[in-house]
Amino acid sequence: MTSANAQDIYEFHKICASANSATIRSLFGFRLRPYYGQNESITSIDNKILLMTATELAEKIRKKQLSCEEIMKAYVQRSKIVHPFVNAAVDDRYEDALKDAKDVDDLLAKNTKSEEEIKRILLFLEFLFVQRGYWRQDMAQTNGLVRARTRLAPEDSDTAALYRKAGAIPYVVTNVPELCMWWESANLVFGMTKNPYNNSRSVAGSSGGEGAIITSAAAVIGIGNDLAGSIRLPASFCGIYGHKPSRNVISNKGEFPECGEEWNEIVSTGPMCRYALDLPLLTRVLADNNENVKWDEKVDFRKVKSLLYGGNTRIFKQSCPRCQGFY
Helix, strand or coil: CCHHHHHHHHHHHHHHHHHHHHHHHHHHHHHHHHHHCCCCCCCCCCCCCHHHHHHHHHHHHHCCCHHHHHHHHHHHHHHHHHHHHHCCEEEEEHHHHHHHHHHHHHHHHHHCHHHHHHHHHHHCCEEEEEEECCCCCCCEECCCCCHHHCCCCCCCCHHHHHHHEEEEEEEEEEEHHHHCCCCCEEECCCCEECCCCCCCCCCCCCHHHHHHHHHHCCCEEEEECCCCCCCHHHHHHHEEEEECCCCCCCCCCCCCCCCCHHHHCEEEEEEEECCCHHHHHHHHHHHHHCCCCCCCCCHHHHHHHCCCCCCHHHHHHHHHHHHHHHC
16 A cells, blocks of 8 residues: 555545534434533633633732732632533632632731742642542542442542642532543532533543633643543543643552552542643642653654554555654
8 A cells, every 4th residue: 555545545535524523412412412411501711810820820920910819719710600501610728728828918918028939938828629539538439439428528639638738729619420430520429520612411430520610710730640641531531631640650659449569550649720831830849840751851752763553554654654763
């Protein structure tokens, strides 16, 4: 087969896939409507604070251009607005979070340190975050299980503790499927989480509540964990950024139910956020600057090798001739 023929076949497959996706959307949209209901548009964002990166928000707080309380009020209000549409939050600490934000403002008002000194101590300083499988003490920790519906986390997970150490203020816990083991985010305790772009569609799972609330601009970053796509799928379905790190880079301690060491071989905790700018910094915070990671080493992507897992490389080469050099 010539390269030109392969390219023609590739383009033909793209056309077929596009036509099929329209048919599938029509068919499954009709069949899934009883489960998801009709689409209802979420209220538009009317506060510019909600469109800033976490890095920018932290900087403005350190420079006293915005107050923590002002930012927290914007996010709490937004969370209350979007919840009826997406059903993402399963527990909240709105009032306590507002008090925490006011305490930060009071601390800054009395503080004599420079902006750079404050940044070294509190990296994010009022960094809005939500969390799903990794909880803050005394917030809901059900993992979607009916038998655990009244359970509260006895202590902070490792990742929640690191976020708070960096200056973050937790304020909601988000929805997951039972035991975080489904590619959907629904359970018999809190119901189904819906996609903010079209809430007659899925948010995927298992970190779907996190994906939905971040996409809705009711949070700017969050924590997920990933075995077979639980960060990556909701990030893809909801149009945000998520990262599954290599094993043992970020601690899984604090999950429920607590699993054995073999779990750490395949599951990774990782960040989810609305803006790519925040992703590297969030990963470093969650990893506690893990010394085994070469954080500041530049990567030459021309030298990165790829592996096609479980596929037929011959067919792949034929359908995408430009990729032959990688396999």
